Amino acid sequence: xxxxxxxxxxxxxxxxxxxxxxxxxxxxxxxxxxxxxxxxxxxxxxxxxxxxxxxxxxxxxxxxxxxxxxxxxxxxxxxxxxxxxxxxxxxxxxxxxxxxxxxxxxxxxxxxxxxxxxxxxxxxxxxxxxxxxxxxxxxxxxxxxxxxxxxxxxxxxxxxxxxxxxxxxxxxxxxxxxxxxxxxxxxxxxxxxxxxxxxxxxxxxxxxxxxxxxxxxxxxxxxxxxxxxxxxxxxxxxxxxxxxxxxxxxxxxxxxxxxxxxxxxxxxxxxxxxxxxxxxxxxxxxxxxxxxxxxxxxxxxxxxxxxxxxxxxxxxxxxxxxxxxxxxxxxxxxxxxxxxxxxxxxxxxxxxxxxxxxxxxxxxxxxxxxxxxxxxxxxxxxxxxxxxxxxxxxxxxxxxxxxxxxxxxxxxxxxxxxxxxxxxxxxxxxxxxxxxxxxxxxxxxxxxxxxxxxxxxxxxxxxxxxxxxxxxxxxxxxxxxxxxxxxxxxxxxxxxxxxxxxxxxxxxxxxxxxxxxxxxxxxxxxxxxxxxxxxxxxxxxxxxxxxxxxxxxxxxxxxxxxxxxxxxxxxxxxxxxxxxxxxxxxxxxxxxxxxxxxxxxxxxxxxxxxxxxxxxxxxxxxxxxxxxxxxxxxxxxxxxxxxxxxxxxxxxxxxxxxxxxxxxxxxxxxxxxxxxxxxxxxxxxxxxxxxxxxxxxxxxxxxxxxxx
Ligand code: CAA
Numbered sequence: 253x254x255x256x257x258x259x260x261x262x263x264x265x266x267x268x269x270x271x272x273x274x275x276x277x278x279x280x281x282x283x284x285x286x287x288x289x290x291x292x293x294x295x296x297x298x299x300x301x302x303x304x305x306x307x308x309x310x311x312x313x314x315x316x317x318x319x320x321x322x323x324x325x326x327x328x329x330x331x332x333x334x335x336x337x338x339x340x341x342x343x344x345x346x347x348x349x350x351x352x353x354x355x356x357x358x359x360x361x362x363x364x365x366x367x368x369x370x371x372x373x374x375x376x377x378x379x380x381x382x383x384x385x386x387x388x389x390x391x392x393x394x395x396x397x398x399x400x401x402x403x404x405x406x407x408x409x410x411x412x413x414x415x416x417x418x419x420x421x422x423x424x425x426x427x428x429x430x431x432x433x434x435x436x437x438x439x440x441x442x443x444x445x446x447x448x449x450x451x452x453x454x455x456x457x458x459x460x461x462x463x464x465x466x467x468x469x470x471x472x473x474x475x476x477x478x479x480x481x482x483x484x485x486x487x488x489x490x491x492x493x494x495x496x497x498x499x500x501x502x503x504x505x506x507x508x509x510x511x512x513x514x515x516x517x518x519x520x521x522x523x524x525x526x527x528x529x530x531x532x533x534x535x536x537x538x539x540x541x542x543x544x545x546x547x548x549x550x551x552x553x554x555x556x557x558x559x560x561x562x563x564x565x566x567x568x569x570x571x572x573x574x575x576x577x578x579x580x581x582x583x584x585x586x587x588x589x590x591x592x593x594x595x596x597x598x599x600x601x602x603x604x605x606x607x608x609x610x611x612x613x614x615x616x617x618x619x620x621x622x623x624x625x626x627x628x629x630x631x632x633x634x635x636x637x638x639x640x641x642x643x644x645x646x647x648x649x650x651x652x653x654x655x656x657x658x659x660x661x662x663x664x665x666x667x668x669x670x671x672x673x674x675x676x677x678x679x680x681x682x683x684x685x686x687x688x689x690x691x692x693x694x695x696x697x698x699x700x701x702x703x704x705x706x707x708x709x710x711x712x713x714x715x716x717x718x719x720x721x722x723x724x725x726x727x728x729x730x731x732x733x734x735x736x737x738x739x740x741x742x743x744x745x746x747x748x749x750x751x752x753x754x755x756x757x758x759x760x761x762x763x764x765x766x767x768x769x770x771x772x773x774x775x776x777x778x779x780x781x782x783x784x785x786x787x788x789x790x791x792x793x794x795x796x797x798x799x800x801x802x803x804x805x806x807x808x809x810x811x812x813x814x815x816x817x818x819x820x821x822x823x824x825x826x827x828x829x830x831x832x833x834x835x836x837x838x839x840x841x842x843x844x845x846x847x848x849x850x851x852x853x854x855x856x857x858x859x860x861x862x863x864x865x866x867x868x869x870x871x872x873x874x875x876x877x878x879x880x881x882x883x884x885x886x887x888x889x890x891x892x893x894x895x896x897x898x899x900x901x902x903x904x905x906x907x908x909x910x911x912x913x914x915x916x917x918x919x920x921x922x923x924x925x926x927x928x929x930x931x932x933x934x935x936x937x938x939x940x941x942x943x944x945x946x947x948x949x950x951x952x953x954x955x956x957x958x959x960x
Pocket of ligand 1: 274275277313314331352355356357360378379381384385390533536701
């Protein structure tokens with residue numbers, strides 16, 4: 253009796269149906285049962301061909317990611333061994349591929365002699381996103397089937413391809429008419445193979461996968477990608493394994509692949525990326541929200557404000573096929589906003605990412621208006637006007653008047669109090685924060701701010717809509733800056749202060765980019781606008797004013813009109829998008845330090861790292877303690893998807909665990925004591941960090957705000 257497989261033998265065929273919900277992950281139990289089913293079919297003289305299919309489920313999403321790093325991952329039968337055994341069978345094996353065939357699931361299909369897909373199926377080797385390479389023959393079998401270039405593209409991008417593309421590449425032998433007819437057509441195909449006495453394994457299409465490639469193909473490829481890969485191990489291993497597919501016999505290539513896989517599986521990078529995988533799956537699980545929570549229909553959206561943010565948000569909805577009304581107060585601003593959107597789409601067309609027809613379709617979904625009365629029927633309204641509480645409250649008063657009952661009213665504020673915004677309406681249950689990150693149509697992060705009175709259905713509807721937009725939605729409670737910008741504050745503060753104490757702009761940013769940040773914090777302020785951060789500080793002088801050194805250098809840059817990239821001068825000098833160091837920055841820092849009585853000294857890279865990163869981490873831990881963030885992995889997702897923290901480091905709190913919480917606490921205390929009055933003012937360990945260390949905890953990942 254098999255729990256995870258439905259086995260049927262009929263008309264010379266064994267049908268092996270995988271029924272391991274939800275995605276037929278190839279954990280040990282399924283591997284064992286699959287092997288048993290294959291042996292049974294092999295031993296049955298009435299069976300001449302075998303079909304493996306996902307019965308009512310996707311074919312397979314690959315290895316069971318929960319098993320990595322546990323003994324079950326390598327427990328017999330190992331997937332690699334199972335596939336080698338499959339290849340010894342002298343009966344044709346056909347993979348009938350529905351839904352998805354990913355990772356080890358696709359490798360199972362590649363080990364079969366033949367593959368039939370259904371039209372909506374998708375295929376991919378996403379292991380690189382987990383810091384791995386395909387570890388069950390994929391790196392050796394795929395290039396022999398579709399050639400090195402196409403195999404390399406699939407493995408390096410980790411992206412899925414659709415069934416038609418897979419057929420064109422030769423990954424599939426055929427496509428069924430529909431998902432429903434897949435098994436039936438796979439059976440017909442098997443009978444056809446038997447009738448023509450086809451071999452169990454046809455000759456590989458690419459006997460020599462590297463033939464036709466220039467000799468320096470791999471070295472050139474490595475060179476071109478080097479800076480993008482930084483210290484990441486998995487992409488390097490993919491190339492190594494593919495090189496082996498071109499130069500070694502299959503058996504030797506498989507052995508090398510196994511060795512590379514083993515090393516990656518044990519790496520901290522893969523552990524970090526697996527953490528991110530589960531973080532993304534957990535982020536939507538919230539107290540008070542379940543599958544039964546009602547979801548409101550969102551058929552029409554309105555955006556208030558056609559500036560950069562409003563326009564970008566409008567594009568997100570148009571890209572998802574949802575009609576959007578864009579409202580401005582003045583015709584000129586509206587026209588400008590719509591033109592900006594068109595020009596963004598035109599760039600995508602020029603880059604081949606969009607066809608002209610797609611661009612026009614999206615533009616048709618966008619409708620400009622100057623009249624609030626025209627948005628009265630919108631199901632969701634997102635306000636994206638100037639970041640000022642009185643202005644936003646005025647917009648919400650108007651929305652409360654004009655919007656139909658049941659409409660969700662959202663604010664794109666990045667710092668303001670959602671409860672104060674909701675309080676001016678008669679429907680605070682319908683009010684929520686949707687903090688998009690710029691450029692809104694590109695950035696994956698969406699902070700969803702749950703106000704005191706936000707209804708469960710309002711929240712659930714926004715989580716569902718975020719999924720439709722392809723965003724990672726992280727729920728935050730109400731506080732200044734929510735999760736992301738609240739943590740940005742101490743991270744930035746330390747960088748600014750270190751400039752006065754003796755570090756250089758380039759040094760600070762290099763330490764951070766060496767860690768894997770997409771951008772140094774000072775380059776980031778230049779991009780976001782020094783005028784923007786200045787205005788935020790202006791609104792918070794009551795809480796920062798006691799420190800005269802607080803981001804003082806940025807205040808002076810602002811006073812000098814050096815707003816960053818937009819004025820070609822900020823922390824750096826810019827020519828177009830090229831930036832270089834500004835010789836005047838150090839004298840400026842020296843002058844300010846002198847005025848403030850700060851003694852300049854040589855600052856080590858270690859100090860830059862520790863003060864910037866540990867204060868960022870410390871604030872994240874404080875957010876957990878306050879219940880603003882639900883779980884530490886949510887915080888990691890915010891920083892990975894909104895602020896360019898390296899996913900292969902797992903986000904700031906996963907990184908903190910890898911460094912050791914006790915070490916971080918010790919360093920924070922060290923700088924607090926070493927930096928005199930400044931240290932006492934700002935470098936105070938979060939009480940939760942102290943409690944965790946005192947209790948001997950080394951992990952925060954598993955803790956939720958409720959637990960601690
Ligand atoms: N192992 C274990 N669990 C998995 C899984 C896997 N490979 N893939 C998905 N799941 C689980 C998810 O954790 C989730 O569980 P919960 O409901 O308990 O949270 C459930 O399946 C549904 O997943 P999603 O919420 O992601 O559903 P979706 O419909 O949005 O996406 C998917 C489905 C496209 C399969 C997506 O889950 C996915 O991309 N999975 C990862 C696939 C992958 O990376 N495979 C490679 C594994 S490594 C490997 O195979 C190595 C090798 O070479 C042997």
